[in-house]
Amino acid sequence: MLLKDKVCLITGAASARGIGKATAKLFAHHGGRVVILDLDAGQAEAAAADIGHGHLGLACNVTDKAACKAAADEVIARLGRIDVLINNAGITQPLKIMEIEAANYDAVTDVNLRGTLYMSQAVIPQMRAQQSGAIVCMSSVSAQRGGGIFGGPHYSAAKGGVLGLSKAMARELGPDGVRVNSVTPGLIQTDITGGKLTPELKVEIAKGIPLARLGVADDVANACLFLASDLSSYITGAVIDVNGGMLI
Numbered sequence: 124m125l126l127k128d129k130v131c132l133i134t135g136a137a138s139a140r141g142i143g144k145a146t147a148k149l150f151a152h153h154g155g156r157v158v159i160l161d162l163d164a165g166q167a168e169a170a171a172a173d174i175g176h177g178h179l180g181l182a183c184n185v186t187d188k189a190a191c192k193a194a195a196d197e198v199i200a201r202l203g204r205i206d207v208l209i210n211n212a213g214i215t216q217p218l219k220i221m222e223i224e225a226a227n228y229d230a231v232t233d234v235n236l237r238g239t240l241y242m243s244q245a246v247i248p249q250m251r252a253q254q255s256g257a258i259v260c261m262s263s264v265s266a267q268r269g270g271g272i273f274g275g276p277h278y279s280a281a282k283g284g285v286l287g288l289s290k291a292m293a294r295e296l297g298p299d300g301v302r303v304n305s306v307t308p309g310l311i312q313t314d315i316t317g318g319k320l321t322p323e324l325k326v327e328i329a330k331g332i333p334l335a336r337l338g339v340a341d342d343v344a345n346a347c348l349f350l351a352s353d354l355s356s357y358i359t360g361a362v363i364d365v366n367g368g369m370l371i
């Protein structure tokens with residue numbers, strides 16, 4: 124019970140096979156009161172019901188600053204506190220550098236980077252008032268190796284921005300008892316990657332991974348649990364690679 128009675132917000136957690144949903148399920152298993160935030164209210168509510176009783180599902184587009192604040196306010200009104208935020212919502216586009224138009228750049232940086240800022244801003248006043256809190260930001264191996272298998276350069280840039288933002292928040296919020304860390308997943312089989320992975324491609328990709336397999340959402344959820352819980356009470360501004368050794 125690593126998160127007993129802790130109120131945990133997870134953005135982008137309605138997608139059935141996604142990292143956010145796996146994290147929500149694991150957090151619920153560890154006693155957390157989970158709030159699933161996603162674009163569609165019905166899907167968020169269904170995902171919350173799916174992980175057990177007492178959890179909430181709310182609509183929240185993380186690119187909308189007012190919507191982020193409204194969601195945080197509703198959680199505080201209904202559950203009284205906010206202990207954990209997982210900034211997980213993200214999108215990617217498999218474009219090459221010269222194919223990126225303004226709308227592509229805006230869409231990808233808005234969800235991945237601006238959304239991380241806005242949702243963090245929404246919970247920070249409450250965490251400061253509590254003098255405690257843990258924020259985890261979802262970056263990507265794409266930020267570290269300059270491109271993923273499916274993400275475009277604008278995705279790498281946005282996820283690199285997430286690393287910088289996360290460290291800057293860790294520095295500023297540390298004295299208030301709020302820890303901020305990032306996770307950099309490698310290739311994880313979810314809806315973002317799933318449809319494009321043929322059996323042959325999986326075998327080919329696994330050859331470049333020391334642990335010889337692609338990741339699953341639970342691999343990333345476990346790292347989020349560690350960073351959200353008191354097991355990591357003296358860790359802030361850190362980055363945990365969950366990539367099977369892809370960068371060794």
Ligand code: NAD
Binds near residue numbers: 134143160314
């Ligand atoms: P996914 O597509 O399964 O889930 C993403 C979720 O984000 C969806 O539920 C979607 O509805 C939601 N979302 C999209 N835009 C949103 C918005 N504006 N506001 C709120 N919610 C929004 O993807 P996933 O693979 O589970 O990815 C989760 C996170 O992990 C993302 O940030 C992604 O970039 C990152 N990541 C994934 C991989 C991978 O291989 N799957 C690797 C590295 C990083």
